[in-house]
Amino acid sequence: MRRHFLTVILVLTAISGSTIAGAQAPSVTVGSKSFTESVILGDILTGLARNAGATANHRKQLGGTRILWNALLRGEIDAYPEYTGTIAREILSGQKIPSRQSMIAALASKGISMSAPLGFNNTYALAVTAQTATKYSLKTISDLQRHTDLRLGFSNEFMDRGDGWPALKRRYSLPQNNARGLDHDLAYRGLQSGDIDVIDVYTTDAEIPYYDLTLLDDDLGHFPRYDAVILYRSALAQTAPAAVSAFNRLTGKINAGKMAALNASVKVKRQTEGAVAADFLNIQYGVTQADGDSSAGTRLYTRTLEHLFLVGISLFSAILVAIPLGILAVRHRRTGQIILSVAGILQTIPGLALLVFMIPLLGIGSEPAIAALFLYSLLPIIRNTHTGISGIDPSLQNSAIALGLPPRARLRLIELPLAIPSIMAGIKTSAVINIGTATLGALIGAGGYGQPILTGIRLDNTELILEGAIPAALMALAVQYGFEWVERRLAPSGRAAAQT
Amino acid sequence: MFELREISKAYGAVNAITDLDLTITPGKTTALIGPSGCGKSTILGMMIELVQPDRGEIQFKGTALAPGKLEQLRQRMGYVIQDGGLFPHLSARHNVTLMADHLGHDPQITDQRVEYLCDLTHFPTDALGRSPAQLSGGQCQRVALMRALMLDPDVLLLDEPLGALDPLIRFELQTELRDIFQTLGKTVIMVTHDIGEASYFGDTIILLREGCIVQSGTIDDLTNRPADEFVERFVRAQRTIPGQEHGK
Structure with missing residues (x-):
């Protein structure tokens, strides 16, 4: 397994090296x-x-x-x-x-x-349909004063903002008292269906030309620039x-x-x-350039490498750190409680928050993402190592001691092999959490399968979301099966171990 | 072989052992017997330092059990518990050779030793590759005994080794075990709660009650010259079939 991680590291070093070359x-x-x-x-x-x-x-x-x-x-x-x-x-x-x-x-x-x-100037503006504008001859926000019967529907944020509806109403002395708060995307549909007449928009919203909306001029200069x-x-x-x-x-x-x-x-x-x-x-x-968009296959390949890089490095280092910590937690109960509590607290920090915490320390890109994923992967492995070893039948522990095996040999020959099913379960849990959480890495420029998911969410494009979500799910499954295979090889306990 | 002086051990507020003095004679079989909670297993555990006494000193062949020497001293003892304590992830053979392999013994000599022990304990060599889960209770105890004897220890510590076996197997193994002990001439200390078993094996029987030795002697001493009324009751509490002879 180690060799594969090294391969991934080498490949990625080569990729990053090629950009430095120019x-x-x-x-x-x-x-x-x-x-x-x-x-x-x-x-x-x-x-x-x-x-x-x-x-x-x-x-x-x-x-x-x-x-x-x-x-x-x-x-x-x-x-x-x-x-x-x-x-x-x-x-x-x-x-x-x-x-x-x-x-x-x-x-x-x-x-x-x-x-x-x-x-x-991409600021707030009030928008009406072209028909409404003509019908009431609306050009500016001040024009709204004359039409008390207009129905207003504003995004929830706009209803609350300091420069939002309450301030706007005061500034322009608008008479309407029927403003409703609603979702921004629904507002466009409400406007189309004629349920509401005036909505708030950002001045460069794509929907403005699409629905042929008229923006009312902020004649008193209320909105900041x-x-x-x-x-x-x-x-x-x-x-x-x-x-x-x-x-x-x-x-x-x-x-x-x-x-x-x-x-x-x-x-x-x-x-x-x-x-x-x-x-x-x-x-x-008049600048022409090759379209930067690569083929779907290349994109998938690059993202898979990026994702594997994030998951591989963070999980591998977590295994190296968490298993010894789990063993330490068994040997020294007091220290163990501290270790488990700290790892537990780390686990409760939301993924996005943990990523953002890492930015002041490590900047953007894969480093902070790997650090955050590493921290996330610790707890399941530490806990399962701890449970796996401390759950060993005391009579087996005593038998090992009574044989005269020194502590290190006991750990290597008896305790770790007996705890392997539990440790492997912990690693598997970490790996699956890790693969899922790594998709958030795209938010801080770490790439991976999160990239198309993020774009897909932004553009409300299910196809793009699936382009990231499906490979991520497949990777999680593959890793799970991979670990189960390794597990079967490592722990043939109870099965016929015919060769002696 | 073992010298226990003024040993005390408490579990919380409960005194398991109080001011116990005990000397184990080499080359003989000593049976530690008594009702549940009398401290017999605790004493055996202390001899191999699985349990630390609160007070007092234990010497093994003239050397005090002290940190630093423990592993070496334990390698001179063989320890068998009721359910065998075999490691489930290792085959029968690997259970037996674990220590020898760890110490880097010559594999050829180890193989010869395993063969000898199979012969001694009547364990079929073709079952050596099986994992403990594939062995019967009696076979497990034979493997446990082989494991205990692998390094040819000075003493065997047996904690109710036959306690979990059904009567027929138990009877068969009792006979075999006594033969083995006689063949090897080793010092054996066995914990049991069965006076019949104690008298069958024990050159010396030590009867314990609430962490103190009540009487120490042969079965004849305990039967005919009981130290007190408790010894009398304990010895009589066995249902023996008329005409069957116990002890020697």
Whole structure:
């Protein structure tokens, strides 16, 4: 088994080595958050950097703002698309940011540069159907004051937010008291079926062009601005100046309608982000490039390797650590209780939280994922080693002692062999949990089967979800059968052991 | 062979052994007997240090049982318990040769020894490859005895070795065991609760009650010169068939 792990490590080292090999060209790593718009912009930035002669790669859908921002600070990514509202409220929260100038200065002090706005403001807006707009001649939010009978349906978050419905109602002195909270996706359908007349949207939602909705102008400037910008490490201007100037050429090039259309190509027309980004680059700059999307077989192969890498390394190290800990727990009861409690507490931390905890220590990518999976795998193995050994019939323990076997030999010849069924059961449990949990690794850029699952959830694409979920389930089954086979070889107890 | 001086042992608030002195004569069979909870198995366990006395000292062939020497001393003792204590993951042969293999003995000599022991204990050699689960109760005890005798120990410690067997097998094994003990001339200490078995095997019978020795002597001493009324009752509590002769 050890040899296979080594093979996997070698293969993956070779793969990562090959990316380092092209060191002459500047290397640019682009990141994106786990929603469609961010991924499309990330693909566009990657295409621009590549076209500018850099070796560019895109770490897609890395989760939320915290993960991206920290990865940028640590240099694990060089650039990613962000929104000014998010920079002011989340990244630089607690600092006074009265102007664009002060925002640039605050970011520069951390070694980060901000591009000019890309041209769209992805903020909240109120939307109505084109018919409603015509019927009531609605153009601005202020126009709603005259129509008390309009039915309002808002997302639950919008009902509660500081800048949401209550504040909006006060600001515009809106008379409606019938606003209902509902799911964002259902709101579009409610609007279509005519059950509600006004909903809240993000200004670049793909559904806006799809349903031909009219956005009401925020004439009093109530909603904060969420202008899309590019954040990049200031050092990039030296290491990859061509890429930076290519990024800057994107500013002012994408308006809200354009962005919504790009989003719609992915979410409604079901094109891949890569294809949509390539089309955009082609039309905008005449840049053509090979479609980065590889065949399904290659994708599956790469993801299987990535997944095996995560699971293999973490599980193997967990076995090496947990079995001795389990033995220690049997030998020293006090220490054992501490070991089991700590491992138990680790197990109760939700998978996603544990992954995120690892980021400040180990950054993004496979290292934090492996560390988290390693911690997750400990408890079942420790506990089963402990139960397996302490559950051995005392008369057998006594017989072994009475024979004059020293403690180490007793462990090797008697206790471990007798505990093997229990230990193997623990390893099996760990392996299956590990394979399932490893799919979360995609959120922090570790790759694996989680990648298509994550994309599938984001795009509401069952096919994509299954592209990750089925191989993960098969791997879990294969590992389970594999261990059972090993188990049968290791413990022929009770069966005819004819050879002596 | 064994020298126990002022041994005491308590389990919680219960005194298992109180101020016990005992000397075991080499080359003889000593039977430890008494009602349940009299401390007979505890004494046997102390001799091989499976149980540590709270107070007092135990010497084996003039050497005190002390940490550091225990493993070597235990290798000079053979220990058999009621259900054999055979390791279920090892074949009968591996149970017998476990210690010799661990100590790196010459496999050829080990094989010869196993063959000799099979002969001695009437264990069929073709059953050596079986796992304990495939052996009968009597066969298990034969393997356990072979395992105990493998390193040719100075003493055999038997804790109710025949207690779990049905009467016919038990009777057969009693006869065989006594033959073996006589052939080998080893020091044997056997724990039993059956006065008949004790008198059949024991050159010396030590009757215990509540962790103290009540009387020590031959079956003749216990029967005809009982130390007190308890000894008298204990000896008489056996249903013997008229005309059957016990002891020697």
